[in-house]
Amino acid sequence: MEDAAGQLAEAQSLLARALAGSDERMLRDDALLELTATAEAVGRLADALRIRAAGEVAFRSRRELGEDRLSARKGCRNAVELLARVTLASERTITQRMRLGAAVRPRTALSGDTMPARFEQVASALAAGTLGYDSALAIVDTLDPIRARVGDLNVELAETALVAAATGPTAESPLPFAADEVRGQARVWENVLDEDGTVPAEERAMAARGISGGLTRDGLVHRKMALLPEIDAKFETLLNAYLSPRSKPTFNDTDPDQPKDPRATAQARHDVFASLIDGAARSAAAPTMGGAAPTVLVSVRQADLAAGAGSGFIEGCEAPISLGAVEQFICAGGQQHVLIGDDGTLVSLSTTDRVFNAAQRRAISLRDGGCIIPGCTIPAAWSEIHHVIAYRDGGETETCNGVLLCWFHHRTIETSGWRILMIDGVPHVKPPPWLRNGRTDAETPWRRSTSSRTQLADLLEQQRERQPVLVE
Ligand SMILES: [Zn+2]
Incomplete structure (x- = not known):
C-alpha cells in the first residue's frame, strides 16, 4: 500500500512535468486531439482513485461506528465535511464520489467474507481506466434506485450492456458511447425493466419530494423545489390570496383609485413568500x-x-x-x-x-390591520414594524412611531416615494408623485390608512354622520 502511495507521488511529479513542458498552442491539430484524449485517460484513472478513496472514507465514517467513526475522530460531523476539508471539492462533487464509491466498493458479508461490489463491472471498468466518471455516475444513479424493484439479476444485465456501450466497441456501435448517450441508454433500460412502475407514482413522488439547498449566483440564492401536488396547491393558493389585486394579471383597469403595483407577478409572489x-x-x-x-x-x-x-x-x-x-x-x-x-x-x-415588544405589536396590529400601503393585502401577522422616524433620527420604539409594512413595502419605503406621517398617533400616507394624477404635493392630502376591520367600521360611521342619509 505504501508502494501505491509512492507510485502516485511519482505519477504526480511526472504529470506536473508534462504539464510544465506542454504548450498546446504550438501543437498541430491531430497532436492536440491526441493530447486531449491522453489527458482524459489520465483523468479517468485519477477519478477512479478519487471515487474509491471517497468510498473508503465514507465507509470508515459510517454512522453505526458511533464516536469511533473516522469523521468523528477527525472532528468532523460526517464524511462529507471530512472529505471537503481534505479535497476542497464541492459538497455536490463529494456526495457523487461517495455514492459511486459505495457502489464499487467490495462488500463484506455478515460471515466476514468479501463479496463483489454492487456494481462490479462499473468497478472494474473504472479501475481499468476505460469508463469515465460521468458514464459511471449515469449507470449507477439510474440503476441503483430501481434495484429493489427489478432485482439484482436485471440490474446486472443492464449494467453489463451499459458498461460495454460506454467502453465500446460493441455489436451495435463501432465506437464507445459518450456519457450523455450512456445516460440516455440507461433511461431506456430503466423504462424497460421498471416498465409500468411497480411502485405507484405517488410513492415515487413521495421519495423524490424536496427543497434543495441554495446555490448563490448573481446575488440570488437559487433553490429547486419539487413539491407534492397538494402542497403546491396550498402554496399557490396562499401566494395568490395575498397578491394585491393589482399585481395579479388582469385585463381590466377599472379602478383608477387603487394604486398600481409595478412589480411583475413573479416578484410579487416572492414578496408574499418573504412576508x-x-x-x-x-x-x-x-x-x-x-x-x-x-x-x-x-x-x-x-x-x-x-x-x-x-x-x-x-x-x-x-x-x-x-x-x-x-x-x-x-x-x-x-x-x-x-x-x-x-x-x-x-x-x-x-x-x-x-x-417592538409583543404588547406593542398587538396594539399596532389592531390599529393598522396589515401593511398600511393602500392596495396591499399582506395581513398584520406577516408584516414588519417600521419606525416612521428612524431610530438614529431620534424616533422612539413606541406605538406612535411604529406602523405595519409588508416585507416589500418596508424594503422599498426609502425609494418608492410613499410617505408616512403620524398625525396624533394615527398613520397617514401620501402616494408617490406618479400616483397623484398630476396633483402637486401640496394638493395631495395625507390619507389615513388602515385595513383594520374595526377601524374601517369607525371610518364609515364618521362618513355617514357627515352625509345624512335621506329617509323616505
Ligand atoms: Zn405592503
Whole structure:
C-alpha cells in the first residue's frame, strides 16, 4: 500500500512535468486531439482513485461506528465535511464520489467474507481506466434506485450492456458511447425493466419530494423545489390570496383609485413568500432557538452603515446583502453593537434595543390591520414594524412611531416615494408623485390608512354622520 502511495507521488511529479513542458498552442491539430484524449485517460484513472478513496472514507465514517467513526475522530460531523476539508471539492462533487464509491466498493458479508461490489463491472471498468466518471455516475444513479424493484439479476444485465456501450466497441456501435448517450441508454433500460412502475407514482413522488439547498449566483440564492401536488396547491393558493389585486394579471383597469403595483407577478409572489416566512418565524408556535425566536444574524461594519456604503452579511449565507436590506433588518428586528478590537478581541457588547415588544405589536396590529400601503393585502401577522422616524433620527420604539409594512413595502419605503406621517398617533400616507394624477404635493392630502376591520367600521360611521342619509 505504501508502494501505491509512492507510485502516485511519482505519477504526480511526472504529470506536473508534462504539464510544465506542454504548450498546446504550438501543437498541430491531430497532436492536440491526441493530447486531449491522453489527458482524459489520465483523468479517468485519477477519478477512479478519487471515487474509491471517497468510498473508503465514507465507509470508515459510517454512522453505526458511533464516536469511533473516522469523521468523528477527525472532528468532523460526517464524511462529507471530512472529505471537503481534505479535497476542497464541492459538497455536490463529494456526495457523487461517495455514492459511486459505495457502489464499487467490495462488500463484506455478515460471515466476514468479501463479496463483489454492487456494481462490479462499473468497478472494474473504472479501475481499468476505460469508463469515465460521468458514464459511471449515469449507470449507477439510474440503476441503483430501481434495484429493489427489478432485482439484482436485471440490474446486472443492464449494467453489463451499459458498461460495454460506454467502453465500446460493441455489436451495435463501432465506437464507445459518450456519457450523455450512456445516460440516455440507461433511461431506456430503466423504462424497460421498471416498465409500468411497480411502485405507484405517488410513492415515487413521495421519495423524490424536496427543497434543495441554495446555490448563490448573481446575488440570488437559487433553490429547486419539487413539491407534492397538494402542497403546491396550498402554496399557490396562499401566494395568490395575498397578491394585491393589482399585481395579479388582469385585463381590466377599472379602478383608477387603487394604486398600481409595478412589480411583475413573479416578484410579487416572492414578496408574499418573504412576508409569509416572517410571519411564520414570528408566530408563537415557531420553535425557539435557545429561548429566543428563530433569529437571522446579520453583521455589518459600523463605518459602512454610517457611510451608507458597503454591504452586510447574513450568518450562514455566502451572498452579501445590500445596506438597504441591512437597514430593514435593523428597523424591524433591532440591533446589537459589538465592538471588536484591532487584535480581534471582543471589547464590548450592547444589549439588543429598539425592538417592538409583543404588547406593542398587538396594539399596532389592531390599529393598522396589515401593511398600511393602500392596495396591499399582506395581513398584520406577516408584516414588519417600521419606525416612521428612524431610530438614529431620534424616533422612539413606541406605538406612535411604529406602523405595519409588508416585507416589500418596508424594503422599498426609502425609494418608492410613499410617505408616512403620524398625525396624533394615527398613520397617514401620501402616494408617490406618479400616483397623484398630476396633483402637486401640496394638493395631495395625507390619507389615513388602515385595513383594520374595526377601524374601517369607525371610518364609515364618521362618513355617514357627515352625509345624512335621506329617509323616505
Ligand atoms: Zn405592503
